[in-house]
Amino acid sequence: xxxxxxxxxxxxxxxxxxxxxxxxxxxxxxxxxxxxxxxxxxxxxxxxxxxxxxxxxxxxxxxxxxxxxxxxxxxxxxxxxxxxxxxxxxxxxxxxxxxxxxxxxxxxxxxxxxxxxxxxxxxxxxxxxxxxxxxxxxxxxxxxxxxxxxxxxxxxxxxxxxxxxxxxxxxxxxxxxxxxxxxxxxxxxxxxxxxxxxx
Numbered sequence: 001x002x003x004x005x006x007x008x009x010x011x012x013x014x015x016x017x018x019x020x021x022x023x024x025x026x027x028x029x030x031x032x033x034x035x036x037x038x039x040x041x042x043x044x045x046x047x048x049x050x051x052x053x054x055x056x057x058x059x060x061x062x063x064x065x066x067x068x069x070x071x072x073x074x075x076x077x078x079x080x081x082x083x084x085x086x087x088x089x090x091x092x093x094x095x096x097x098x099x100x101x102x103x104x105x106x107x108x109x110x111x112x113x114x115x116x117x118x119x120x121x122x123x124x125x126x127x128x129x130x131x132x133x134x135x136x137x138x139x140x141x142x143x144x145x146x147x148x149x150x151x152x153x154x155x156x157x158x159x160x161x162x163x164x165x166x167x168x169x170x171x172x173x174x175x176x177x178x179x180x181x182x183x184x185x186x187x188x189x190x191x192x193x194x195x196x197x198x199x
Contacts, residue, residue, distance in 0.1 A: 021104035029112040066105035067127040084141035
C-alpha cells in the first residue's frame with residue numbers, strides 16, 4: 001500500500017529538521033545558511049521553503065521536537081505507582097537516552113535558544129520549566145525536608161539538570177561508561193546531595 005501524502009509530508013519535514021539539527025550543532029545557527037542546509041540534506045532550497053517559510057521556523061522545530069519528547073518521557077516516567085526514587089531513575093534513564101539519541105537537537109537547544117523570536121522562545125522555556133517542576137516535585141517527595149529551606153528544592157532540581165544536560169560535550173556512548181550507568185550515577189549524586197542539603 002502506498003504511503004499517504006500526509007506521511008510523506010511529515011517524513012520530508014523530519015528529514016529537514018534532522019539535517020538542520022546536525023548542521024546547526026556543528027556550525028551554530030548563525031553560521032549555517034539555508035543553502036548549507038540544502039547541500040547537507042541533498043535537497044533544493046525551494047523544497048525547504050515549501051515546508052518552512054524561514055530558517056527561524058526550522059530552528060523552532062528542531063527545539064520544540066526535542067523538548068516535547070523530553071516532556072513525554074518525563075510524563076511517562078512519573079506516572080504510575082512506583083516510588084518517587086524509582087520514578088526519578090526512570091526519568092533520568094529516558095532523558096539520557098534522548099540526549100544520546102538526539103545529541104544534535106540537544107546541543108542546538110542549549111546553544112541557540114536566544115535566536116528564536118520571543119514568543120517561540122517563551123514556548124520552549126515553558127516546557128523546560130514544566131520539566132524542572134516535575135523533577136523538583138519528585139525530589140521533595142524523596143526528601144520532604146527540602147521544603148524547610150527556601151529555594152533548596154529548586155536549586156537541587158537545577159543541579160540535577162546541570163549534571164546531565166551537558167553530557168553531550170564529553171560523553172562517549174561507546175566508552176567505558178554506558179548511558180544507563182551514567183544515569184544511575186547522576187541520580188545517586190543527586191540523592192546524596194539532597195539528603196545532605198536537607199540536614
